[in-house]
Amino acid sequence: MTRKTNFGAGPATLPAEVLQQLSAAMLSYGHTGLPLPELEHRGAPFAAILEECNALLRELCDIDNDYEVLWLHGGGRQQFCMVPQNFLTPHTTAAYIDSGYWAREAMQYAAYYGQSVTVASSADTAYDRLPEWPATLPLNTAYLHLTTNNTIYGTQWHTLPAATAPLVADMSSDILSRHHNYRQYALFYAAAQKNLGLPGVAVAVIHCDMLARANRNVPPLLSYAAQAREKSVVNTANVMGVYASLLMLRWTKERGIDAIEAENAQKAELLYNHLASSKLFQTRVAVAAHRSLMNVCFSATDTRHEKALLQLCEEHNMTGIKGHRSTGGFRVSLYNAVRLPDVQRLVTLMQQYEDSVQE
């Protein structure tokens, strides 16, 4: 079976060399005499995996030991629960910036745990841009939550104004995709299945000042403080998943954030430039400065073209470009493991289709 090029939003494509290493590790891991999935989660080989993960993530994000790095079960939604459960109190409010589907989900999850409010939203323009940064926040704001990249609507925060409350960022879809000031966050988290590995693992990175404010009355599994004390193994870890993250971190370091950032910009530019000149397809994002470099979302002027392009891509072994079920249209995800030649082939195919239609 020919390997398809996967532009899917997640679970996202992984580098061939990472898959090869995972495949080999399923049978035997290093000198342990055991396959990777059988490694004892409190034993030395897995402790070494966790330590290297922590060191690489700190290095690649340029943060120090005043941030705790935690490797946890589940994905972004588990963090949607843990953030308010750990930081909301009966006397505080969680402030959320509503930049689209995931940002809104995060806010709605917080409402199960206490008071949460939307302090900025671009819902009134169907999320075709980022919201205005909030001018004020409630006085009792526990934290201000944002989603740095909006996979479904194709917008991304490229720079952030200052905030008066601790910033909490869901970076599931753009962590390690560029140089970024991670130090502006009290907490940032990411589901692993885009730039960091497999579904079933999330990383949460918390500044010690924030951690010191965490609620005490939280079950240990869901407590950032307990997970920090227990070095991410309050319970049996997702050994496979954490190791996949390690392989992705090594791969990221080997390429370097400089090169990754440059290639990500090139990939996005190629696609946005094509859309700008296209008569059949147009980007959904109204404000150019808000466009995502990770997920390029666009729609067809005619549903006929939508169906035709989707089919053409499948015929050419490209998959995952269908838009989210809530928006329709197209979504081309350009995570780190999607490479420039992949995008060049896609754009060439789109151009050929347009030429054939206009003839």
Place this chain on the structure above:
Amino acid sequence: MTRKTNFGAGPATLPAEVLQQLSAAMLSYGHTGLPLPELEHRGAPFAAILEECNALLRELCDIDNDYEVLWLHGGGRQQFCMVPQNFLTPHTTAAYIDSGYWAREAMQYAAYYGQSVTVASSADTAYDRLPEWPATLPLNTAYLHLTTNNTIYGTQWHTLPAATAPLVADMSSDILSRHHNYRQYALFYAAAQKNLGLPGVAVAVIHCDMLARANRNVPPLLSYAAQAREKSVVNTANVMGVYASLLMLRWTKERGIDAIEAENAQKAELLYNHLASSKLFQTRVAVAAHRSLMNVCFSATDTRHEKALLQLCEEHNMTGIKGHRSTGGFRVSLYNAVRLPDVQRLVTLMQQYEDSVQE
């Protein structure tokens, strides 16, 4: 590197053929043109995996469609949270049978969500037997929770008296290990990493009458009702982990519960018989009828023998027999994928050691 025989309590050993299939799937899954980890969690190939998992689990547990089968993130502790969060109310009490470490943990987790009480315990004899079955329960009991097999203390409920409250069972370490009346439970759950696959996945099986009583005000990720509505994909599933469970279910069906039960009994008998005749090692469990067929826990009369046997086993490529950090001594886990010849080799080695010492 020689493959070690792994008697570890979890992550537990997996059959070689399952590991081979997982290893191959990391590179390419069926006719999808994608590696397994890239399968879209809402796409047809993964839906087929989930459906086959559900059908096989129902068949092997001999339960009907009036039970929902859910494949969830995390392990047993996530269920320690979800059970009370979904079923405890301000007016009800959760009753827990304290048969050891995990049973107690489950009860302590419930206390974060409401009122939980211990209705039976064998703590006073250091868990060397199962507790007496509770004669009475609080009138407002929401459910009665038990741990069917106690990995750390080596005890197991082989039959259960009737209960006046809905029974909830943590079956993490003995699910599918024998013929069993699963229909007596309103809910049973298991972390996958023993008889069902990899860490990072748990299965929860809930009778529809119980599900109808679930609390409504629970975040969808942690709500059994929402997970049932969404067929286990409220969020991005642990695609790898669920597929590993499918492979384990197929492997279990191919062997058959009859054969598995018979071999599990043989394995345990071999080890318990050896311990009964041993002058150096003795079982920790006082009541023979309470002994676990899954985890045989024993201690040495002299710490000298403890160290020597641990070392001897490592020299002979057997690992994972060290007891839990809370008890010390030995714990030999005999999950389904540990085979009779493995146990025969271990017992032979123990006998050789005893002979050498007594000479």
